[in-house]
Amino acid sequence: MPDQAPIIIIGTGLAGYNLGKEFRKIDRETPLVYITADDGRSYSKPMLSTGFTKEKSADDLAMADADTMAQQLKASVRTMTQVTAIDAVKQEIAIGNENIAYSKLVLAVGAKCIEASLQGNAVEDVYSINDLMEYARFRQAIEEKKKIFIIGAGLIGCEYANDLSNGGYDVESVEPLSTVLATLLPEAASHAVQSALETEKNVKFHFNTVAKAVNKRDDGYEITLADGQKKQADAVLSAIGVRANTALAETAGLTLNRGIVANRQLQTSDPNIYALGDCAEVDGQLLYYVMPLMTCARTLAKTLSGTPTPVAYGPMPVAVKVPVCPVQVSPAPRDVEGNWEIEQDGHSVKALFRDKSGQLRGFALTGERVSEKMALQKELPPILA
Ligand SMILES: Cc1cc2nc3c(=O)[nH]c(=O)nc-3n(C[C@H](O)[C@H](O)[C@H](O)COP(=O)(O)OP(=O)(O)OC[C@H]3O[C@@H](n4cnc5c(N)ncnc54)[C@H](O)[C@@H]3O)c2cc1C
Numbered sequence: 001m002p003d004q005a006p007i008i009i010i011g012t013g014l015a016g017y018n019l020g021k022e023f024r025k026i027d028r029e030t031p032l033v034y035i036t037a038d039d040g041r042s043y044s045k046p047m048l049s050t051g052f053t054k055e056k057s058a059d060d061l062a063m064a065d066a067d068t069m070a071q072q073l074k075a076s077v078r079t080m081t082q083v084t085a086i087d088a089v090k091q092e093i094a095i096g097n098e099n100i101a102y103s104k105l106v107l108a109v110g111a112k113c114i115e116a117s118l119q120g121n122a123v124e125d126v127y128s129i130n131d132l133m134e135y136a137r138f139r140q141a142i143e144e145k146k147k148i149f150i151i152g153a154g155l156i157g158c159e160y161a162n163d164l165s166n167g168g169y170d171v172e173s174v175e176p177l178s179t180v181l182a183t184l185l186p187e188a189a190s191h192a193v194q195s196a197l198e199t200e201k202n203v204k205f206h207f208n209t210v211a212k213a214v215n216k217r218d219d220g221y222e223i224t225l226a227d228g229q230k231k232q233a234d235a236v237l238s239a240i241g242v243r244a245n246t247a248l249a250e251t252a253g254l255t256l257n258r259g260i261v262a263n264r265q266l267q268t269s270d271p272n273i274y275a276l277g278d279c280a281e282v283d284g285q286l287l288y289y290v291m292p293l294m295t296c297a298r299t300l301a302k303t304l305s306g307t308p309t310p311v312a313y314g315p316m317p318v319a320v321k322v323p324v325c326p327v328q329v330s331p332a333p334r335d336v337e338g339n340w341e342i343e344q345d346g347h348s349v350k351a352l353f354r355d356k357s358g359q360l361r362g363f364a365l366t367g368e369r370v371s372e373k374m375a376l377q378k379e380l381p382p383i384l385a
Helices: 014-026 047-052 065-072 132-141 156-164 187-201 247-251 288-305 369-378
Strands: 007-010 032-035 062-064 075-078 085-088 093-096 096-100 106-108 110-115 145-150 172-176 204-207 211-219 218-227 230-233 235-238 242-246 258-261 271-274 280-282 318-320 327-328 340-344 348-355 359-368
Touching: 007 014, 014 032, 014 065, 014 271, 032 288, 062 065, 065 258, 085 156, 085 247, 085 327, 106 211, 106 242, 106 288, 110 280, 132 235, 145 156, 156 172, 156 187, 172 230, 187 204, 187 340, 187 348, 187 359, 235 288, 258 271, 271 288, 271 359, 280 288, 288 369, 348 369, 359 369
Parallel strands: 007 032, 007 106, 032 075, 106 271, 145 172, 145 235, 172 204, 258 280
Antiparallel strands: 085 093, 093 096, 110 242, 211 218, 218 230, 318 327, 327 359, 340 348, 348 359
């Protein structure tokens, strides 16, 4: 019976929709069913942290609604629907008491924002933005407001700091480490970005401490830091990172590690269930970026249409969208010993990470040096050969 059942894709983010697009290039007939907890609009998530800079509202960022996507992909798209469990033996998903059979199931359920550990009477009012609907709510809440406090100065925190500042907001931010983007960049590059945000965008950072409590006041919110300082803001945004969403996979008894464990064919520990995008740990690699999920979508489309195809990743540098001091980074692998070579001129940094044999294994470029990305990328070994 499940062989006649549709392929079900859970999630309509970049992973889910790009898989459908790639699959329909090969197979126009096999029934495809999407189920998503959100409104199913197609949008590019990286654009969320550029809304003010590009002068685009949440609605402007939506490229197509769920009905349009359903037509384009010859699929059905069921929106605002939370899948609650998976029975891998019966090959069924559950939506509350309703069960739906699948022939193959794809988990494209993304990652969840890590919640800051906070006290106070306004914890529920702290925003985190992980989809277009949350972005729309945040934009509406800060209309006519002035001051935004951001918890976290990593990739997403810095992007929002620059973007909100471009939108005319006063931005203040707290970060437990000693500089911005500290887990992604060598110190010289981090300091270049930090200095540009401070001097040119007037962002005020508090390093080496965390937000401890958020309380409501008559005129906004009071944020108490662990070092005792108290800060005021009109809205608080938490951006302290994401973690693969493994909750549904757990109900199916799938093997989990930091994400849903998948092999090079994106197949999980159950042969009929695949994982793709931010939720998937593919051959040990858990990469919360667009390029890997696009590569995976292309190969998984082939696998699902009958040609089992393993994925390979080339080098995949990431742009950090801090226009005041652009960044291109290919992080140094954690398990490789080596040294950074740094050249710096003001906010422009070229940092190369070489292993003991002299092979380039990572780089960080800021300011005017980002133009060297393509040349350096060619020197890097692939992430998954
Ligand atoms: C502000 C921001 C900026 C970024 N900038 C960049 C960038 O510049 N470059 C880059 O490479 N990457 C960037 N990223 C990361 C990139 O956007 C993500 O890697 C990518 O969008 C993940 O797509 P996804 O489809 O895997 O997950 P998501 O977009 O999170 O989609 C998950 C889907 O699963 C659905 N879902 C989850 N659980 C259930 C359930 N139980 N039942 C039904 N549906 C469910 C959700 O409703 C959603 O539709 C950025 C991320 C953010 C937040």
